[in-house]
Amino acid sequence: MKTYDCIIIGGGPAGLSGALALGRARKDVLVLDDARPRNAVTHEMHGFLSRDRIKPSEFRRIAKEQISEYPSVEFAAETAVSIEGSDGQFQITTEQGQTYTSRKVLFAIGKKDLPLPIPGLTEVYGKSAFVCPYCDGWELRDQELVIIAKGAGAVHLAKMIPGWSSRYTICTNGPDEMTEEEREELRRHGVSVFDAPIRSILSNDGMVERVELEDGTAVPCTGIFFAPQLTIGSELPASIGCEMKETGSVVTDMLGRTNVPGVYCAGDAGTEMYQAIAAASTGAVAAMSLNGELLMERWNRSNP
Template sequence: MIFDCVIVGGGPAGLNAALVLGRARRNVALIDDNNPRNAVTRESHGFITRDGIEPSEFRHIAHGEIARYPSVRVVRDKVLDAVRNGRHFELTAESGETFQARTIILATGLKEILPPVEGIRAFYGKSLFNCPYCDGWELRDRRLVVISENEHAFHMAKTVSNWTNDLFVATNGHRVLTEEQRNALAARGIAVEERKIASLAGENGQLATIVFEDGTERACTGGFVTPQLVQPSRIGESLGCRTNPRGGYIADELGRTNIAGVYAAGDSSFSGPSQLILAAAGGFRAAAGVNADLIDERWAD
């Protein structure tokens, strides 16, 4: 069987793409290894009618809705490789199963690489987050830290200051702020700690203290971090898809990459905020692009 589309990845982008293509009567395989980036998150926010939902519940509801459309097959597997085979693509999964497809939607999201700070994983997703729009409300008016080793430190600090007036920045031994940025932060009472962080301390996932290598400490009750984002899969790269400076696949408004028949959706084509609702919208757009192009192909024959 040759699928109209194989969707690689079952996060909000892939799930929404599967829903739209199912409603468009397309034969679709949604292949997902059930290892979502937001697995550490207790709640998802910013999605109207679903504000505060657990990610696992969101996926459960989505799978139930997709199941209404018999042309969509959901496969629990991991795609390892994809190659063009004439007019079609051949995808190989970890199980050894192969899939033939007329088009591919890359919805594998992005992988987070957190700063190498001892203990950071124990707090990530509980009291330390990466998106103020997702979790700033829950941390409002607390003493917060921004942990950042990259050029996004200043922007993150500015953004987080919308939710609290009690904030400091820790760059873990890196000098990532310009003098102008340091002055702007200082003028607003936001201290900058450039000392190396030894560890994070707290209990039950609740951050309480930043411990520096010189033995000094700073109290806080939560905060935000700017992780490095990278593609978790080499499928797009092996197919020749170009990426933007932030690691996302370059795609047009309907998800089309520079490779005909290959589309990118959600965080896979990341160029701005990483948000549940934006990822889902990206899945809709990519599905619309796939369907429109398949219609044009049929009418051209």
């Protein structure tokens, strides 16, 4: 059985960037990806230098086309379901029944959304409802917006959104979970807050028209920003012994190394900063660190 220098689990910006760096470093790499990215619901990627407004599927197509010029990188449309072994000899089994062996592992598994609990939110997600103003605020500039969030998260968004639109309302979908100081701060800035549960979000072909509350209030809007509920894209890091944060992310150092020797992590799985361009950056950094480790191991094995 072939032993790869590295198996990358996940084929988003982090995994693809890592594959490119390792391919250029002449390492044997296998990228396992189930082609179910979190940003599949969105029509465009934003804020990625030279790729602003590109469709996520087109971004991945171009990336794979360019990476394919490096013959040591392989792709498999498979889902990794188990990992065992240790540094230098990891075994990864897929849902499709294949087992692969590698010296190192790079997790680029991202995060995934938990089911959206508000009726009508699924229909507008990625079309007129978003989670990141840096990614999609420009498209909703100067529009009538609703922020769906609670507590400190709602206050944080309330301070950010004016960079794109001064016309916004907070709907907390139940008790606001704010301190009296936070409520007073919002009042001073003229921010309306509704704490009644949301009955539904009304839309037309994915474009939101209003948010209806259980108390009968209707809040008209043409765009929504909401705080998503996320979980890590795979339980494999925890199963191999990676230290995890309370947020569900993998603990890494600045080079993407986890506490498990030979195991790296990049992209959204290791951070709460969910930006495609940031994920690509961490993928490249982790890959270069991983490659340096491989080179030093080979150097130390050789006899001068």
